[in-house]
Amino acid sequence: MLKIIQSLLYYTIKMSTPLLLCSIGGVFVQKTGTLNFALEAAINTGAFTAILFTVLSGNLLVGCLAAVLSCMLLNVLFGHFVVNLKADAVIVGLSLNMLMMAIPPYILQVFFKNRGLLMATDIIDVGKMALDIPFLRNIPFFGEVLNGQTLLTYLAYPIIIVLTIVFYKTKFGVYVQVTGERRDAAEAVGIRTKKIVWISLMISAVTCALAGINLSVEQAGAYSLNMSAARGLICLAAINCGRRKPVQSCLFAIIFGFSRALQLVLANFMGPDEALVMDVVPYLTIILVFLITEIPSARKNVMRIFREE
Amino acid sequence: MSAIIEARHLTKRFGIFTANNDINLSVQEGEVRAIIGENGAGKTTLMNMLYGILQPTEGELLFKGQPVQFHSPKDAIEAGIGMVHQHFKLSPSLTVYENIVLGIETNKKLKIGNKEINLPLIDNKRERKVVEDLIQKYNFSLNPDDKIRDLSIGARQRVEILKMLYRQVKVLILDEPTAVLIPQEVEELIAKIHDLKRMGQTVIIITHKLNEVKACADTISVMRRGQLIDTIVNDDAATAEKLAEMMVGRPVLLRVSKSGKPVGDKPVLEVRHLSAKNAEGREVVRDVSFTIHENEILGVAGIEGNGQTELMYLLTGLMKPTAGSVKLRSKEILNEWPDELRRDGVGVVPEDRYKQGLCLSLPVSNNLISGYHRRSRFCHAGLMDYKEIQKNKDEMVKLYDIRISADDPPVSALSGGNAQKVIIARELSNGPEVLLASQPTRGVDIGATEFIHRSILALRDQGKAVFLISSELSEVKSLADRIIVIHDGRIVGEFDAESVSFNELGLYMSGAKEMKQLAGEGGNA
Numbered sequence: 001m002l003k004i005i006q007s008l009l010y011y012t013i014k015m016s017t018p019l020l021l022c023s024i025g026g027v028f029v030q031k032t033g034t035l036n037f038a039l040e041a042a043i044n045t046g047a048f049t050a051i052l053f054t055v056l057s058g059n060l061l062v063g064c065l066a067a068v069l070s071c072m073l074l075n076v077l078f079g080h081f082v083v084n085l086k087a088d089a090v091i092v093g094l095s096l097n098m099l100m101m102a103i104p105p106y107i108l109q110v111f112f113k114n115r116g117l118l119m120a121t122d123i124i125d126v127g128k129m130a131l132d133i134p135f136l137r138n139i140p141f142f143g144e145v146l147n148g149q150t151l152l153t154y155l156a157y158p159i160i161i162v163l164t165i166v167f168y169k170t171k172f173g174v175y176v177q178v179t180g181e182r183r184d185a186a187e188a189v190g191i192r193t194k195k196i197v198w199i200s201l202m203i204s205a206v207t208c209a210l211a212g213i214n215l216s217v218e219q220a221g222a223y224s225l226n227m228s229a230a231r232g233l234i235c236l237a238a239i240n241c242g243r244r245k246p247v248q249s250c251l252f253a254i255i256f257g258f259s260r261a262l263q264l265v266l267a268n269f270m271g272p273d274e275a276l277v278m279d280v281v282p283y284l285t286i287i288l289v290f291l292i293t294e295i296p297s298a299r300k301n302v303m304r305i306f307r308e309e
Numbered sequence: 310m311s312a313i314i315e316a317r318h319l320t321k322r323f324g325i326f327t328a329n330n331d332i333n334l335s336v337q338e339g340e341v342r343a344i345i346g347e348n349g350a351g352k353t354t355l356m357n358m359l360y361g362i363l364q365p366t367e368g369e370l371l372f373k374g375q376p377v378q379f380h381s382p383k384d385a386i387e388a389g390i391g392m393v394h395q396h397f398k399l400s401p402s403l404t405v406y407e408n409i410v411l412g413i414e415t416n417k418k419l420k421i422g423n424k425e426i427n428l429p430l431i432d433n434k435r436e437r438k439v440v441e442d443l444i445q446k447y448n449f450s451l452n453p454d455d456k457i458r459d460l461s462i463g464a465r466q467r468v469e470i471l472k473m474l475y476r477q478v479k480v481l482i483l484d485e486p487t488a489v490l491i492p493q494e495v496e497e498l499i500a501k502i503h504d505l506k507r508m509g510q511t512v513i514i515i516t517h518k519l520n521e522v523k524a525c526a527d528t529i530s531v532m533r534r535g536q537l538i539d540t541i542v543n544d545d546a547a548t549a550e551k552l553a554e555m556m557v558g559r560p561v562l563l564r565v566s567k568s569g570k571p572v573g574d575k576p577v578l579e580v581r582h583l584s585a586k587n588a589e590g591r592e593v594v595r596d597v598s599f600t601i602h603e604n605e606i607l608g609v610a611g612i613e614g615n616g617q618t619e620l621m622y623l624l625t626g627l628m629k630p631t632a633g634s635v636k637l638r639s640k641e642i643l644n645e646w647p648d649e650l651r652r653d654g655v656g657v658v659p660e661d662r663y664k665q666g667l668c669l670s671l672p673v674s675n676n677l678i679s680g681y682h683r684r685s686r687f688c689h690a691g692l693m694d695y696k697e698i699q700k701n702k703d704e705m706v707k708l709y710d711i712r713i714s715a716d717d718p719p720v721s722a723l724s725g726g727n728a729q730k731v732i733i734a735r736e737l738s739n740g741p742e743v744l745l746a747s748q749p750t751r752g753v754d755i756g757a758t759e760f761i762h763r764s765i766l767a768l769r770d771q772g773k774a775v776f777l778i779s780s781e782l783s784e785v786k787s788l789a790d791r792i793i794v795i796h797d798g799r800i801v802g803e804f805d806a807e808s809v810s811f812n813e814l815g816l817y818m819s820g821a822k823e824m825k826q827l828a829g830e831g832g833n834a
Contacts, residue, residue, distance in 0.1 A: 190383025
């Protein structure tokens with residue numbers, strides 16, 4: 001029993017990492033009032049290009065750098081349509097999400113003759129990705145939980161702390177909040193709100209790239225199709241439930257990470273049929289969380305016909 | 310004295326429309342200048358050019374004798390021109406001091422030996438102190454730590470003014486500063502303007518309220534149809550009547566003439582113990598009771614945000630009540646849907662004409678029947694009769710003097726006054742028993758205002774009841790037979806419109822006074 005709890009906690013931390021990274025960056029864009037619908041595409045891009053360029057160059061660092069750059073490029077594309085051309089964020093985001101589901105199999109088929117999978121295990125030793133830290137290992141009970149996670153998992157938490165400080169304590173963070181709340185108030189004192197959105201998009205690009213790297217490089221050493229598995233949308237849900245606040249959004253990301261861990265651990269005790277059913281757990285959690293967080297606010301609506309903003 | 314701001318041959322065109330035509334304006338340092346004119350006269354366009362929001366098509370702008378070009382408000386503020394907009398630009402979840410320093414925050418400094426290093430973190434403590442000193446210097450009653458969303462409208466305005474003073478502007482432009490204030494706050498603001506003048510500040514006030522102009526301006530510039538008609542010294546010769554005539558271009562009756570028909574004794578609309586909660590669960594309408602009789606206009610006076618909006622939503626079937634009853638000629642109409650209400654004879658002029666009164670992209674003809682579109686005249690077996698709809702439009706346009714440029718343009722092409730006339734025409738032409746009107750002349754020019762006032766009075770004289778909410782106290786007082794004052798969702802006073810003074814109303818509006826026993830409660834069913 002103890003073992004189960006330990007592994008449940010271990011996997012919660014592990015599964016939360018990409019969600020946390022994606023959410024903490026995404027929160028900035030979301031707070032500026034721009035719907036960050038291309039999160040899904042960004043994670044997928046990060047995961048794919050990290051492996052692709054690692055394989056091509058034989059160097060993991062080159063792969064990671066390529067992941068960050070390509071995610072930025074993706075968000076430039078998204079930002080150009082949504083910020084500059086004022087296109088609908090859902091439509092643009094959706095098409096980018098679809099595009100990033102279609103491009104990897106094409107490239108893999110043409111260059112590697114395997115449209116579903118790209119292995120980089122001869123360059124990346126997945127076994128070594130899990131770090132062994134003596135100081136953590138020696139903590140009773142929690143040693144099994146905290147030790148043996150990957151580098152980005154350990155980095156995620158300082159990143160969250162730094163970005164939360166940026167969000168609340170720096171000029172840029174205050175401008176992000178004002179841009180989302182009263183754009184005209186920001187512009188009236190000469191704050192260039194477009195620039196604020198653009199910077200937010202770049203922050204989001206970097207953290208999404210890290211999330212993608214965590215998924216493909218650190219967790220699998222390979223890229224497989226549809227690897228992001230709607231994590232971008234889950235993060236959008238987490239940010240929404242967290243009311244676009246960094247810490248709260250991260251807490252919801254951990255709840256969603258926990259539900260995925262639950263699925264993984266429970267599936268071990270079941271036959272193949274039931275195990276597949278368990279795949280719905282993370283998504284069911286989202287619906288449940290949404291019900292819990294949204295019903296009170298829907299109940300509060302006292303208007304009969306329209307909803308007041 | 311020398312001119313601090315000078316405009317030479319300033320012209321602004323939008324396409325073929327000339328908003329400002331060859332304006333020559335010279336504002337002296339240290340004076341209080343009022344710029345008056347009707348809505349659409351071009352006051353705001355002129356100020357937006359001074360403030361860098363718009364760029365002039367022709368002409369030049371001089372600040373302290375130097376030609377300047379402002380490309381954004383930021384340029385103007387840096388040069389020393391600050392503007393307080395009619396709709397405040399403050400971030401509600403931030404505090405007073407955070408809003409004041411927004412955009413020019415001070416960062417924390419780290420001292421190592423003799424060197425000072427700027428940290429990327431905001432120094433909240435120091436900002437707070439500086440703002441506190443500023444509040445004391447100008448003697449503004451504000452708490453730097455309050456969140457904007459908890460402040461009254463008057464306090465928010467003071468924050469906006471301080472925001473500009475913090476930026477050390479030499480010229481302060483106030484755009485319609487008294488539009489949202491109660492009489493006492495207006496007096497306070499006028500006193501503040503005198504204070505600022507004594508401290509050497511130049512102030513420009515844009516307004517259409519003549520009494521306040523008389524009370525605080527040194528000189529008055531009058532604008533009409535994009536032109537600067539004249540600039541006069543504010544002396545005894547500059548009477549309100551004379552100013553109004555200059556604004557409109559013809560003599561105007563500043564007072565509405567009532568027919569003097571007595572109020573009937575048959576009740577039309579009876580509201581009893583009406584209550585409602587808003588989304589946050591706060592009771593925003595609290596046990597409201599009143600009766601409107603035949604041949605009566607009941608006016609509601611109150612500071613905006615004291616439950617008027619919600620009361621209107623309740624009466625027009627848009628919001629769920631928690632208790633109470635509303636009877637129209639003894640038929641219960643509370644909780645009826647808007648279409649049922651209209652069938653029962655309730656005419657509605659909503660507060661926000663563009664959100665709830667009109668569909669901007671639809672043509673005038675369709676807007677003139679919306680809400681009444683299922684009437685047999687316009688609709689047979691579910692099919693619209695467009696011939697009849699067009700005919701109706703032609704009738705209404707003539708009858709209600711709606712000025713349209715094309716045959717049947719979308720409502721978005723109409724001016725505020727004409728758009729409002731579309732609503733008035735629609736609601737009055739369908740013969741309502743009671744008219745519920747909220748802010749019927751907000752943002753409407755004097756000509757259209759006169760027309761709308763006459764229409765409402767005519768409806769009253771036909772034996773109908775009118776419920777009138779307006780933030781323009783003078784409008785309520787001149788149109789209504791009886792006035793109820795609303796404060797914090799409750800009716801706190803009831804007055805005869807003829808005899809009550811503005812100051813008395815102001816005391817009740819601010820919550821300083823309250824009637825124990827209200828006359829309207831007597832007729833409980």
